[in-house]
Amino acid sequence: MAQPVLLTGAGGRVGQAILRGIGDDHDWRLLDREPLAADRIPDGVDADDLYVADVTDMDALREAMAGVEAVVHLAGDPRTDASWESVLRNNIDGTRAVFEAAVDAGVDRVAYASSNHAVGHYETDERTPGLYRTDDDYRLDGTEFPRPSNLYGVSKATGELLGRYYHDEYGIDVVCVRIGNLTRSHPPREYERGQAMWLSHRDCAHLFDRCLRADYGFEIVYGISDNDRKYYSIERAREVLGYEPRDNSAEYTFEGDPRDDV
Numbered sequence: 689m690a691q692p693v694l695l696t697g698a699g700g701r702v703g704q705a706i707l708r709g710i711g712d713d714h715d716w717r718l719l720d721r722e723p724l725a726a727d728r729i730p731d732g733v734d735a736d737d738l739y740v741a742d743v744t745d746m747d748a749l750r751e752a753m754a755g756v757e758a759v760v761h762l763a764g765d766p767r768t769d770a771s772w773e774s775v776l777r778n779n780i781d782g783t784r785a786v787f788e789a790a791v792d793a794g795v796d797r798v799a800y801a802s803s804n805h806a807v808g809h810y811e812t813d814e815r816t817p818g819l820y821r822t823d824d825d826y827r828l829d830g831t832e833f834p835r836p837s838n839l840y841g842v843s844k845a846t847g848e849l850l851g852r853y854y855h856d857e858y859g860i861d862v863v864c865v866r867i868g869n870l871t872r873s874h875p876p877r878e879y880e881r882g883q884a885m886w887l888s889h890r891d892c893a894h895l896f897d898r899c900l901r902a903d904y905g906f907e908i909v910y911g912i913s914d915n916d917r918k919y920y921s922i923e924r925a926r927e928v929l930g931y932e933p934r935d936n937s938a939e940y941t942f943e944g945d946p947r948d949d950v
């Protein structure tokens with residue numbers, strides 16, 4: 689029988705995009721510091737698989753990870769203007785605790801939600817707004833050094849470094865997904881940067897599914913749809929994970945309505 693997958697931050701936007709897309713495809717354990725409403729829990733996940741806990745709570749993490757094959761770690765403070773105190777606790781301490789507990793529990797792999805804000809300062813005044821447009825061929829590919837846009841981005845880049853350390857020291861497989869801008873049904877409206885890094889819900893679910901199934905050691909990939917405007921390469925995600933995105937913000941108008949000419 690398949691071993692369970694622990695999803696942290698299950699009640700949030702990314703967690704729900706994943707569960708709505710691949711909720712039936714894995715044997716989930718769901719952890720969030722807030723209790724999950726019934727409509728946020730896939731069929732087949734029963735009360736024993738639900739953990740209301742903080743990711744800085746090592747005892748709770750160890751309990752939730754017993755017998756788990758993989759962890760998708762999303763829990764944290766996603767606000768781009770979050771305080772240092774908050775990202776230090778929720779994002780950095782929390783991510784270290786997740787890796788530590790994963791090693792203790794013999795978990796094989798961790799997929800970690802990193803962010804575009806780990807590299808936001810590549811978007812210099814000289815490069816923007818051209819960078820966000822279709823005819824610009826500048827690409828970040830995941831091999832570049834982090835250049836965070838804010839303290840939240842510093843915390844996300846630190847999570848990637850923790851992943852690198854736990855992979856090198858303990859051999860756990862780690863993929864860091866630098867997620868772009870997740871929105872449901874349509875790309876961010878009237879926002880060039882957001883349309884360049886749009887990640888649709890179905891591409892998000894598919895990407896994390898590939899993170900749970902593919903073979904890798906340590907990877908940093910970009911999590912965006914196949915947008916014409918892109919300045920993040922998705923070649924590594926295609927090559928290593930078998931990511932095959934189906935959405936493209938160019939199929940919508942700048943205002944976010946589906947185009948009828950594509």
Ligand SMILES: NC(=O)C1=CN([C@@H]2O[C@H](COP(=O)(O)OP(=O)(O)OC[C@H]3O[C@@H](n4cnc5c(N)ncnc54)[C@H](O)[C@@H]3O)[C@@H](O)[C@H]2O)C=CC1
Nearest residue numbers: 697699700701702721742743762763764766801803867870
């Ligand atoms: N939504 C997006 O477009 C992007 C999200 N990300 C990352 O993806 C992850 C999830 O983001 P969203 O779903 O958008 O955020 P969200 O705020 O919608 O969901 C986060 C969930 O984690 C839980 N949580 C927060 N701190 C916790 C803690 N200390 N212990 C246990 N649970 C905790 C919250 O209760 C919430 O349910 C974050 O790590 C964020 O940095 C990265 C790039 C873009």
Ligand SMILES: O=C1O[C@H](COP(=O)(O)O)[C@@H](O)[C@H](O)[C@H]1O
Nearest residue numbers: 766767768803804805868869882
């Ligand atoms: O990491 C994140 O990035 C997205 C996109 O950034 P934005 O600056 O274009 O809004 C953001 O919406 C999300 O909250 C954050 O966690």
